[in-house]
Amino acid sequence: MNHIDNIYDAVLDGDMGVIPESVQTALNANVPAADILKEGMIAAMEEVGRLFEEGEYFVPEMLIAARAMKIGLDLLKPYLIDSGVDPVGKVVVGTVQGDMHDIGKNLVSMMLEGAGFEIIDLGIDVPPANFVEAVREGVDILGLSALLTTTMPSIQDTIQAIEQAGLRDNVKVMIGGAPVTAEYAQQIGADGFAPDAGQAVTLAKSLL
CATH class of the missing domain: 3.40.50.280 (Cobalamin-binding domain)
Structure with missing residues (x-):
């Protein structure tokens, strides 16, 4: 499994303990912050949203996934600013x-x-x-x-x-x-x- 997949899975599972290490490992391996954000975190949260719509995930799972994503995002922010990634809105x-x-x-x-x-x-x-x-x-x-x-x-x-x-x-x-x-x-x-x-x-x- 590659670094992005690890981050994707950690967000999807709401694994807050794994996220900091996974994000740091990906950054150390020179994976661009924008890729970690889009392919790792945003893609995972889109899947969380889909599972919620289908009734496979409920509010607790959604909250845990969102918290895991937030931990990763806080680590990424300085790198995203440096690389000039603009927010969607x-x-x-x-x-x-x-x-x-x-x-x-x-x-x-x-x-x-x-x-x-x-x-x-x-x-x-x-x-x-x-x-x-x-x-x-x-x-x-x-x-x-x-x-x-x-x-x-x-x-x-x-x-x-x-x-x-x-x-x-x-x-x-x-x-x-x-x-x-x-x-x-x-x-x-x-x-x-x-x-x-x-x-x-x-x-x-x-x-x-």
């Missing part, structure tokens, strides 16, 4: 005001990072003004999450705040969370809705 994510849930948001963040996006996570209970500020600083996609029906209106408030700031054309807005639907996304003027983390990656790529 910049995504700001956050759970909207009044909502304290972050598992879904974190999973989406890790899956997007695994797909080569640069992620800025604003955390939980994020007021609309903070999202507006992030858009003003320059971002491709805004990912808004709500896990309660009572906090769903905060998604609409955030989109309206961006519109009022005259920034709506500068950013694509995708939304998600347990009570959120495609109909609701359409109704409030979001650009897209993803029912799970795997589909969030597909949606983000299509929005770019």
